Amino acid sequence: MNLSVNINDFLKLNEVKSSFQRIKIYEYIAENKNHPTVNTIFDELVKQIPTLSKMTVYNTLKLFREKNIIQEISIEDNELRYDANVKTHGHFKCRKCGEIFDFEYNNSEIVFTEINNYKIEETQLFIKGICSNCFTMNK
């Protein structure tokens, strides 16, 4: 079974004209659930596609985001990260190893009184600290 074929259909289904680069970029984000930055995506894909331009990565990610097939994570101020999981979920960043972990949370249990008549379009919950791995290694 060829995953690229499925991505091709998936993109068309979401009103994104498919192309080789677009398939590969989506494939990378969806397969490596590592919340990559633009640079990571570019550095990895340029190995397979030597002519790849970073502009294509920027344009494609912008397009994917507009079509809501990826999520933009601004957990760090100096770089954007991307996630193919568009379901609302939290992100934990370990200050030690730098890794980002997903976690589920019950969004409906949080009560917002001040903004209860505001139109909510996007929710991002970021937590920073030390992951259990780094914590135990420190002892």
Added chain:
Amino acid sequence: MNLSVNINDFLKLNEVKSSFQRIKIYEYIAENKNHPTVNTIFDELVKQIPTLSKMTVYNTLKLFREKNIIQEISIEDNELRYDANVKTHGHFKCRKCGEIFDFEYNNSEIVFTEINNYKIEETQLFIKGICSNCFTMNK
């Protein structure tokens, strides 16, 4: 009553050596609860302190953050914002008017199973959408 005197004491209490620039920077963030960017802080204060350098603003904000007397808000990827309210609270950014609103939320009601043994140091909840003002104006 002179607020600057109080800030002077407040900084010392938090292990920050006081200076004219540092007092003015803290005063600006604490008085204008507008979640200012570095540029906003600089542009406003340079009117009072013509010799002020943007580096001082950067350095001072970094120091304040290390001493936990201000909070860094990375709700937008291309610029950092600052808040003298260090209590955990959420930030809502309106896509229309660009304003950032504070809101309280019950942090303890959110259950994190995946990261329940992680050491949490900082929590940021960002919501983006349309505020009620912009929403009613649109009709």
Added chain:
DNA sequence: GTTTTTAATTATAATTATTATAATTTTGTA
């Protein structure tokens, strides 16, 4: 109350992520 030392501030240059622009290539279609 000078002198000495340390730290804070400032000016300038460098870095880095992102955006803008225009040229080239690819893709779809008549």
Added chain:
DNA sequence: TACAAAATTATAATAATTATAATTAAAAAC
């Protein structure tokens, strides 16, 4: 095959932040 439209690429520009070194101010020592 030829044409038109869109995607990709290369290059340059922008803007936020960081690095470095010089200057100024504050604190400590004599």
